[in-house]
Amino acid sequence: MKKSDRYKRLTDIIDDPDRVRCDELLSHYTFTKTGGKADVLILPKTYEEVSAIVRFAGVNQLPVTVLGNGSNLIIRDGGIRGIVIHTMKLNAIRLQGSSIIAQCGAAIIDVSRFALRCHLTGLEFACGIPGSTGGALYMNAGAYGGETADVLSHAVVADRSGRLIELSRDQLEMGYRQSAISKHDYIALEGTFTLEKGEEEKIREQMDHLTHLRESKQPLEYPSCGSVFKRPPGHYAGKLIQDSGLQGTRIGGVEVSQKHAGFMVNVDHGTATDYIKLIHYVQKTVKEKSGVDLQTEVRIIGEDK
Numbered sequence: 073m074k075k076s077d078r079y080k081r082l083t084d085i086i087d088d089p090d091r092v093r094c095d096e097l098l099s100h101y102t103f104t105k106t107g108g109k110a111d112v113l114i115l116p117k118t119y120e121e122v123s124a125i126v127r128f129a130g131v132n133q134l135p136v137t138v139l140g141n142g143s144n145l146i147i148r149d150g151g152i153r154g155i156v157i158h159t160m161k162l163n164a165i166r167l168q169g170s171s172i173i174a175q176c177g178a179a180i181i182d183v184s185r186f187a188l189r190c191h192l193t194g195l196e197f198a199c200g201i202p203g204s205t206g207g208a209l210y211m212n213a214g215a216y217g218g219e220t221a222d223v224l225s226h227a228v229v230a231d232r233s234g235r236l237i238e239l240s241r242d243q244l245e246m247g248y249r250q251s252a253i254s255k256h257d258y259i260a261l262e263g264t265f266t267l268e269k270g271e272e273e274k275i276r277e278q279m280d281h282l283t284h285l286r287e288s289k290q291p292l293e294y295p296s297c298g299s300v301f302k303r304p305p306g307h308y309a310g311k312l313i314q315d316s317g318l319q320g321t322r323i324g325g326v327e328v329s330q331k332h333a334g335f336m337v338n339v340d341h342g343t344a345t346d347y348i349k350l351i352h353y354v355q356k357t358v359k360e361k362s363g364v365d366l367q368t369e370v371r372i373i374g375e376d377k
């Protein structure tokens with residue numbers, strides 16, 4: 073069967089050609105502005121559509137990759153084979169008592185702002201994390217002493233057969249930049265954040281403070297994927313990179329940030345290949361100079377060109 077015919081049948085599930093996009097360039101969807109094409113990118117609007125896509129993929133033996141806001145991803149320059157589900161249209165946020173229920177495609181920044189408007193405290197740490205709710209659940213995103221696990225009470229996920237499952241806090245197994253969702257390859261559909269009543273002014277002050285810290289320390293003026301490496305036990309990745317004299321090191325169009333050594337910025341039409349080469353170079357140099365192995369926090373997926 074021809075590739076175009078195979079994916080045409082997806083319009084039986086999603087009757088809207090604008091939400092089934094063949095040969096879609098993924099650099100439009102990543103914060104690093106790199107990445108090749110997806111065979112097909114689909115934008116579901118309901119959980120039932122997600123399940124149906126996953127079942128379709130199972131029957132047709134096609135891989136399925138989930139894309140949130142693309143803020144923690146390097147997609148290789150050859151792109152992604154099979155189906156890419158983009159969650160951006162699953163973006164509802166609602167209040168239930170003192171809990172907020174957010175769908176996977178809602179920006180976690182918007183969820184944090186929604187909490188402020190509802191005078192609920194607990195999500196201030198997330199006010200500058202540029203990912204989706206699904207990405208925050210998957211990675212247990214965190215910043216400035218807070219993390220998703222602190223406030224997440226349960227989640228709805230789909231497994232790779234398309235079955236919808238509700239997971240309790242314990243079943244979510246949240247750890248440092250990981251969760252049951254990443255471990256079992258679930259698709260996160262929604263998260264419930266249980267928060268405390270707070271004072272609007274105090275919540276706003278804390279968010280303004282964290283935004284100021286972020287803007288003064290991070291190179292937000294350039295495309296990047298945030299901190300490239302996880303924090304190695306007993307160390308800070310940025311400090312190790314700085315002490316190894318790597319700030320400003322450039323491969324192709326990608327550079328170790330001068331402002332924050334833990335970031336790599338796309339300064340001049342860099343490619344995913346530039347990013348990956350620079351990551352390997354930094355890992356090798358830091359290992360030689362300090363003996364520490366840096367593990368990537370950013371996820372590197374897809375095929376080489």
Ligand code: FAD
Nearest residue numbers: 140141142143144203204206207208213214215260297298
């Ligand atoms: P993506 O980049 O789209 O995907 C990341 C991984 O999650 C992929 O493996 C993807 O398959 C998976 N995924 C995404 N959505 C789902 C889903 N619904 N179901 C299953 N899997 C899914 N992170 C922090 O933790 N703290 C920070 O302070 C922080 N600061 C940042 C600052 C900048 C400037 C940038 C660019 C990034 C920063 N990050 C930070 C990294 C990033 O924002 C977080 O890791 C975020 O949680 C990723 O979410 P995303 O939607 O962008 O995920």
